[in-house]
Amino acid sequence: MQRKIMVVTAAYGYDLVRAKGGQMAMLPVIADAGADGVEIRREMFAPDELQALPQLALAIAKVELLACYSAPEPLFIADGTLNPRLPELLQEAKTLNALWLKVSLGHFANSGEFTTLHDWLDSSGMKLVVENDQTSCGRLPPMRRFNAACHTQKLPVKLTFDMGNWLWVGDEPEAAAEQLAPTVGYVHVKAAEAHGDNYRAVPPDQADPRWLQLLNLLPIDVPRGIEFPLEGADLTEVTRRYVELLRKE
Secondary structure: OOOOEEEEHHHHOHHHHHHOOOHHHHHHHHHHOOOOEEEEEHHHOOOOHHHHHHHHHHHHHHOOOEEEEEEEEEEEOOOOOEOOOHHHHHHHHHHOOOOEEEEEEEOOOOOOOHHHHHHHHHHHOOEEEEEOOOOHHHOHHHHHHHHHHHHHHOOOEEEEEEOOHHHHOOOOHHHHHHHHHHHEEEEEEOEEEEEOOEEEEEOHHHOOOHHHHHHOOOOOOOOEEEOOOOOOOOHHHHHHHHHHHHHHO
16 A cells, blocks of 8 residues: 655745745645645635635645645643634534644643544544644643543544654654554654754755654554655655655655
8 A cells, every 4th residue: 555645735835835826836736746635734824715715625636635634723722621613623624625634732631521522523524633743732741641531532533743843842752653653643754953952844865864763663554744844946846756755665
């Protein structure tokens, strides 16, 4: 079975995507590069573009790409309750014909609201994946607690494993992979290098082999998303090179 490779539109940079006319304009580049799908980022929409989700869904289908939908929202808000916007976001993902909605964990406290979340997922018919972000909420201990609670409560939620974000919050990516790998449903491929007091994402062939060793700890049969910078005069060729690299490795 061929690995599915998704391309995150943000990998091209916000300014370039806007200059080219928005995320819809990047679809031919991604499709011509041989990718299987695209990750659409809600935060990259202009206000009027959000109303054009049906047209975007048609454009994605026309170039025969799969889609996933990422929203810069936490699953749990600051008081520990479910984000009340989640049903709206699930509906947007459904309108886009996305495979899943991706959000961050947020302030997970306990599994008391899992029944409500289960109902929201059932009524939307949409899958949900929860990502480790670059905040304290995305550190390994809360992600592990949430993961264990999902297993105990039989909540059908998978994890998005962002390979680089663990470094941003001071955790060991390899330890996270060892503990979370069985429930990972999507991998954000991102090599990172030290940059001042922090890190920056870099293409994997410009980094040390740690990224590949980490990737080998993760499930081989889940989609991989390209979230490192894609830059160059010929964006289709640059994208194709990394699509082929991630299919091979």
